[in-house]
Amino acid sequence: MALPVTPALTTDCVVLDAAGRVLLIRRGNPPFQGQYALPGGFVDVGETVEDACRRELKEETGLTVGALKLIGVYSDPKRDPRGHTCSVAFLAHVDAAEPKAGDDAAAAAWVKVWRGETLAFDHAQILHDAERLAAAD
Amino acid sequence: MALPVTPALTTDCVVLDAAGRVLLIRRGNPPFQGQYALPGGFVDVGETVEDACRRELKEETGLTVGALKLIGVYSDPKRDPRGHTCSVAFLAHVDAAEPKAGDDAAAAAWVKVWRGETLAFDHAQILHDAERLAAAD
Numbered sequence: 001m002a003l004p005v006t007p008a009l010t011t012d013c014v015v016l017d018a019a020g021r022v023l024l025i026r027r028g029n030p031p032f033q034g035q036y037a038l039p040g041g042f043v044d045v046g047e048t049v050e051d052a053c054r055r056e057l058k059e060e061t062g063l064t065v066g067a068l069k070l071i072g073v074y075s076d077p078k079r080d081p082r083g084h085t086c087s088v089a090f091l092a093h094v095d096a097a098e099p100k101a102g103d104d105a106a107a108a109a110w111v112k113v114w115r116g117e118t119l120a121f122d123h124a125q126i127l128h129d130a131e132r133l134a135a136a137d
Numbered sequence: 138m139a140l141p142v143t144p145a146l147t148t149d150c151v152v153l154d155a156a157g158r159v160l161l162i163r164r165g166n167p168p169f170q171g172q173y174a175l176p177g178g179f180v181d182v183g184e185t186v187e188d189a190c191r192r193e194l195k196e197e198t199g200l201t202v203g204a205l206k207l208i209g210v211y212s213d214p215k216r217d218p219r220g221h222t223c224s225v226a227f228l229a230h231v232d233a234a235e236p237k238a239g240d241d242a243a244a245a246a247w248v249k250v251w252r253g254e255t256l257a258f259d260h261a262q263i264l265h266d267a268e269r270l271a272a273a274d
Contacts, residue, residue, distance in 0.1 A: 003220045004179045009143040009212075042141045045221045049212045070209060073225050075146075075185045083140045084182045088210050088225075 007075060007084040011053040012040030012123065014091045014130035015065060021112050022127060024119075025060050025105035031081045032120030036111070038127070040087065041104065049088045057092075061108040062100035065092035071130050079122045089126045091133055144212060144221040148190040149177030149260065151228045151267035152202060158249045159264060161256075162197050162242035168218045169257030173248070175264070177224065178241065186225045194229075198245040199237035202229035208267050216259045226263045228270055 015023040024036045039060040043052040050068050057063055068090040075086035099108035111117070114127060152160040161173045176197040180189040187205050194200055205227040212223035236245035248254070251264060 003145040003222065005182060006146040006180045007182055008140040009146055009223055043143045043212070043223070045142060045144055046214045048214070049210055049223060070207070073186055073207060073210060075180070075187075075225075077183045077185070085140065086146055086180070086186060086225075088212075088223075 007077070007086040009043040009049070010040060010085045010087040011043055011049050011056065012038040012087050012089045012126060013053050013057045013065075013068075014038060014071060014089065014127060015057070015063065016091070016093050016130075016134060017097070017110060018095050019112070021110040022114055023061060023063065023099060024109060024111045024114065025101065026107040027120055028104050028106035034106070035120045036114070036117050037120035038089075038123045039105070039108070050090070053088075053090050059103040060101070060105040062102060063094065063097050065094055068092055069133065071126060071133055074122055074126060076122065087126070089130070091130045144214070144223040146180040146186070147177060147222045147224040148180055148186050148193065149175040149224050149226045149263060150190050150194045150202075150205075151175060151208060151226065151264060152194070152200065153228070153230050153267075153271060154234070154247060155232050156249070158247040159251055160198060160200065160236055161246060161248045161251065162238065163244040164257055165241050165243035171243070172257045173251070173254050174257035175226075175260045176242070176245070187227070190227050196240040197238070197242040199239060200231065200234050202231055205229050206270065208263060208270055211259055211263060213259065224263070226267070228267045
């Protein structure tokens with residue numbers, strides 16, 4: 001049985017360190033090239049969203065994390081100019097680590113004050129929701 | 138820009154009534170034809186997962202519900218024999234309503250004791266998670 005065409009499935013990861021900083025990349029490719037974004041990407045057929053989240057985080061920043069906590073699911077048809085994507089966003093914590101940019105990321109860094117930055121996609125909304133979730137822990 | 142092929146996006150809805158019963162359908166088509174399942178189905182390109190959840194619930198049971206609460210995201214590559222699907226599951230409550238089977242549903246009914254039943258897909262796991270979420274409210 002062939003599966004119907006649906007929105008494309010993506011995942012994004014909000015990683016916070018012990019100082020409350022968030023791990024962001026600079027996008028190396030369009031759309032939003034050069035802007036800050038959360039590490040993430042498309043889910044491959046045959047992998048879970050959690051595995052995809054860890055894979056993309058590793059590819060783009062070199063980091064590995066422990067437990068992933070579901071933040072939310074973001075499926076506004078206009079969230080991605082390439083077409084309809086749906087992102088499953090996760091929260092993770094690390095004590096300290098030095099990110100190393102790779103794959104689609106032109107740079108990767110810990111950012112203390114992200115509210116003054118222009119973030120790609122709906123990543124500002126995801127970060128807001130992540131901080132609320134982290135505060136409730 | 139063409140989007141890559143990813144797992145197909147689906148949604149399922151756990152509806153509980155005031156008596157703690159859960160709304161289940163009997164599947165009218167393969168896979169799991171004739172078995173109990175949660176109302177749900179594939180997300181269309183151009184609609185949010187929340188809108189898809191309400192649409193499928195309406196099509197299969199005739200019911201409309203208020204707030205949807207995210208239960209979880211289920212993306213095991215083996216969860217659906219047709220191919221890799223990822224379901225975003227939501228919880229909703231209704232005081233009382235008479236379901237009316239339609240679309241893919243051969244029947245729709247309130248079920249008090251679902252644990253003795255064989256449920257399609259990973260819907261038993263979704264129901265377990267939904268009841269834990271509902272108890273924590």
